[in-house]
Amino acid sequence: MKTQEVLRAPAEQEFAEELAALARADERQKPANWKLSPWAVVTYLIGGKLDNGFQIKPKYIGQRRLMEIAVATLATDRALLLLGLPGTAKSWVSEHIAAAISGDSTLLVQGTAGTGEESIRYSWNYALLLAKGPSREALVASPFMRAMETGALARLEELTRVPADVQDTLISLLSEKTLPVPELATEVRAARGFNLIATANNKDRGVNDMSSALKRRFNTVVLPTPDSLDEEVSIVQMRVDSIGRALELPAEAPALAEIRRIVTVFRELREGKTEDGKAKLKSPSGTLSTAEAISVVSNGMALAGHFGDGTLRAADVASGLVGAVIKDPVQDTIVWREYLETVVKERDGWKDLYRACREQS
């Protein structure tokens, strides 16, 4: 399957050119089995211009020091835990770090309530197992096991959704760096360069909170919601552009002003006050993350492209906006109504948005 036909290519393919350019320019020392030096990894994440003029696009827009801590952590063989509200680019960062360091971001385990021990250790090909008995061929390695063998980065999404007993399996794995296979009387020892990036949501940490023993194996980096309106607008714009290209949406790229408006709505409701700080607002129950703002915009683009005139207008974003804000049909409706009537209605140049949203609700 060619890359163009894939809905979404992994980071190491999508940004292959940048990674190659960085590798060429990178003369600094690399930890064992790393494709790039820590400096180059940080540059890949934060963006910048190489000495030869090659422009690296920023993947993470925010504080540089957070990325530095994250990369430095992996260089010390400590596991990295990315914490944050939903939609603060945890998985995004984790994918790009893995792509830059190991050249492979696909060694991924999605943590769910049903994640079993075998998805972290290994499972068996039962047909082979019955036919030939326990053997290396009958063993199905988990992404973790493969990462250990190749000295690559493994990724674990939503660590706090994984049941506690499975979390415990991680403890010995992370401290001993070996994975015993008693059935074959052998063990897999992690090659240098193996490490783990886990992500967890700190909004519902109650699902399966990490034990302090497990916490101790991680250095934690908390990814905040974007500091400023401009920062958030540029995140949304960047992502919408790339998603739009990937989905081949017929709409033209949305005007910055429209994105700005949506991000403003999200920020104001999230922080419970208007951008100018003059009025207090109620906050809805949802998190209203940047990721949701991105999906509202790309949703609107799809609507505009397929059913509208190809230009993103207030009416196209309204339904997505209402859907993103109103998560609890009773409480959030009140919050949204109040916001519409007190803020949106009064604001200059927002009349169209107000009318469109009124029609929706």
Place this chain on the structure above:
Amino acid sequence: MANVHLFGIRHHGPGSARSLVHALERVQPDVVLIEGPPDANDLIALAAHPQLVPPVALLIYVPNEPRQAVLYPFAHYSPEWQAIQFGLARKLPVRFIDLPQSARLRDPSSEEKSSEDGADETTRDPLAPMAIAAGYSDAERWWDHLVESRAGHDVDVFKAIHEMMSELRGALERPVPLVEQQREAHMRKCIRAATAEGFANIAVVCGAWHTPALADMPSAKSDDALLKGLPKVKIAAAWTPWSYERLSYRSGYGAGIDSPAWYELLWEKHTALGARWMTRAARLLRDEDIPVSSAHVIEACRLADALASVRGRPVPGLAEYNDAAVSVLGSGDALALQLIHRRWHFGDRLGIVPEAFPTAPVQQDLAALQKRLRLPPKAEEKTLDLDLREAIDRERSQLLRRLRLLRIEWGRQQTHSGGRGTFHELWQIGWRPEFAIALIEASRYGHTVEQAATGLLAERSANPGASLASLIELLDDALFADLPSAITTLVAAIENRAAVSVDVLQLLDALPPLANVCRYGNVRGTDVSLVAEILSGLVPRITVGCPAAASHIDEDAARSLWSKLIETNRALEMLGNTDFIDSWRAMLQRVAQSDTAHALITGYAHRILYDASQLDFEALSLAFARSLSPGNEPVVGAHWVEGLLSGSGAVLVHDDRLRDLIDQWVRNATADNFVQVLPLLRRTFAQFPAPERRQIGERLRAGQQLQTTATNIEFDETAARAVLPVLKRIWNLSE
């Protein structure tokens, strides 16, 4: 021609200090000139005193003008301190050469203006452009990396700094502010003077920014022209103890430092610097019950090392350690580290200034007062009984209160037990050494205890966030501490606040303390006419707002309003101002007539009016009947009665008619109503003191004497005795 060695340093920079000491050793100067206030030249020699322990500060102040003061703090690791120590140890002349503060401390208005003129980014932080060019987020970190954190002490660093600063100043687009020019002119003048005196090897220690200006000497004439006509104020100077925490403020040497404790570690040149620093954080966190193991510390140090290499630095600096601490010790959350930030970065080191030294004016003032009032500062706790009719005791009380305003809790006032009247005050006093710091803090506001307390009060009353209640509390303090000029500002602030206050409850809260001030202020000989003025503005506002405030409110709101009204009524009666009382009662009339006011409040209004004979019994019984008529909810009636009785049963003891009225109402209640009303009435009556309840009961019984006079019951002793053996067996008692 003399050899002039320029050493551009960073104030409070341990790296600078270390390099400086080595450079001085090599150069062996015969005179040491330091950027510092020449006004304090006489005090330099005192720095050799073995009991003077940094951090200390030189305080330069205008004796007659309280708020005019500049502080020059020194830590062990301040290059200036090391230069002074170097010079004194070798018996060299050591001089300060900056522009004298006598020419810079002026009246506050011009001071502000000049600092605004000088508010140019580059002059304030000359290193910032360099740091940004080098890829650092701020100058502090860059300098730290380049100079302070270096383990070595190569002398060439000063040459490099000098070249860098020359480059920077050459590239500077804006003209140097006049004050800066004058300062540098004065420094040059001092260097010329030293040369003229025949010193051959002159060491000049100054902020890095100034070295280029001192290297190239213009003609003496142009400098003299710059310095001509400068004002000259009378100045005094003193050494005063300082603390690391205050070292982080930006004052005097304009370089406040973020982490004095870290710099101390750097200066002391410990091995395993990072491990020490992180262990310190871990121990502090453990004190806060946040579990941090040694393994955490190890990981944090490793992360800091890795971070330094990611950032391309040879060794981790403060920034790396802080980031690593947040990630490992704080689990990514900066909150835990904020908890220990003060102790971690500042530490609690205090400087010591020997007693024999001339001290700060506030300290002098306090010492004089303590002597005069025979109140020596002693650590042991003791109780002080002050009789305010005595002049000396009154002054003692004032002193304690003024100090308390300055957050020096030398004395804590005790609620006097039983002691009747307002002539006595009980104080628990005990002096603590850290008050010395609070005194330094106080010297910001003035140079006597009185001036400082006044200044602090003025600042707090100017705070737009202060609530009316807090202002009135301040006024109370100010009156009792006898600070007349603070009172004037406070009264103005209170009037303004009361005028815009829309909340009657706040005004009601404000009135009783003000009335107290008015009533008891006279005992202390304080002038209370100003307070009377506020009251005459406050009472009409209250009487206008109250009826509305009493309307359409629920029980909780009514109860809180009720208690405020009781307080206010008591206060107004105590004041005895007939105008106030008249308008207050007129307001109560309106409330009493109101249908919308809460029953608790209307009941209370009736009681006050009835007590004041503004309402006769007929009117009261009519109102009673109306409120308690069956058309109303029984709860309303019960509230009304509660308000009417207002926690005092005495009226029921003495007023037969009122007692009968209530008695009748209870007797005539239907069974259902009675059940509903009983708990409410019980609550009302439970508030009365037991003797009152008993008396009410006796009166009621006396009213029905005919039915209940069975006190003489015939008693058959033999029949009673017959039961005893059985009881003994039941309770298992021996004979």
